[in-house]
């Protein structure tokens with residue numbers, strides 16, 4: 357098993373990619389701390405991991421809240437005694453809102469969940485990992501973090517921030533035995549669009565963002581992203597650090 361007895365924290369574990377990562381990591385022997393803002397879905401995923409013979413505890417945590425992030429990481433150490441893998445996966449969309457329409461409220465919410473949350477979790481996790489002399493961080497970025505208009509202004513900026521953070525942490529702490537990488541998924545069939553709420557189909561933001569959608573060979577399944585996360589979380593990727601793996605069926609290769 358690729359993660360035998362590794363202690364892994366996964367945010368946004370109640371749905372989509374985070375859920376599939378939890379199930380896969382659980383099957384691979386990890387001891388899991390699963391975090392989400394939704395207690396109901398979290399409980400279901402924890403139960404499913406345990407039904408499969410895995411080990412998991414759920415923590416209700418809003419990654420935009422410093423005290424929740426602290427508690428989430430403390431739970432890993434207090435429950436299992438260490439922290440080997442941190443997956444910053446929780447994220448929200450911005451309804452493809454272009455900058456002329458973005459409110460401060462939307463901008464701050466998206467940045468705080470998608471970018472500040474991962475920074476705080478990494479800030480809290482690193483001293484533990486440095487002390488151990490090893491640790492792995494996996495961030496779920498997006499092709500929106502590599503290109504200019506796959507989403508709205510706030511989402512695009514937040515995911516570019518995640519890519520920059522990934523590279524910075526990867527290089528800065530490489531000599532401490534830490535690896536930090538990101539995944540840039542293309543379109544993946546999850547609940548993220550539904551959770552973002554109704555969109556104005558005629559809006560500039562949506563029309564412009566969708567103008568390249570025809571080049572997308574296909575959407576992916578969350579389980580296909582979970583397999584990339586497993587690669588990055590495990591020793592299989594021991595020489596991979598400070599970089600981004602795109603998983604998009606070739607959408608951005610055009």
Ligand SMILES: NC(=O)c1ccc[n+]([C@@H]2O[C@H](COP(=O)([O-])OP(=O)(O)OC[C@H]3O[C@@H](n4cnc5c(N)ncnc54)[C@H](O)[C@@H]3O)[C@@H](O)[C@H]2O)c1
Nearest residue numbers: 368370371372373393418419446447498543544546547548
């Ligand atoms: N689905 C896609 O097409 C796609 C593409 C590229 C990147 N991503 C990224 O993948 C990641 C996972 O998204 P998904 O598509 O699986 O979506 P999803 O909506 O199915 O799952 C996201 C989970 O995160 C949780 N969450 C939301 N806000 C949170 C917060 N503040 N604190 C803790 N948990 C929170 C939600 O409750 C949900 O369970 C996100 O970072 C997203 O930006 C998604």
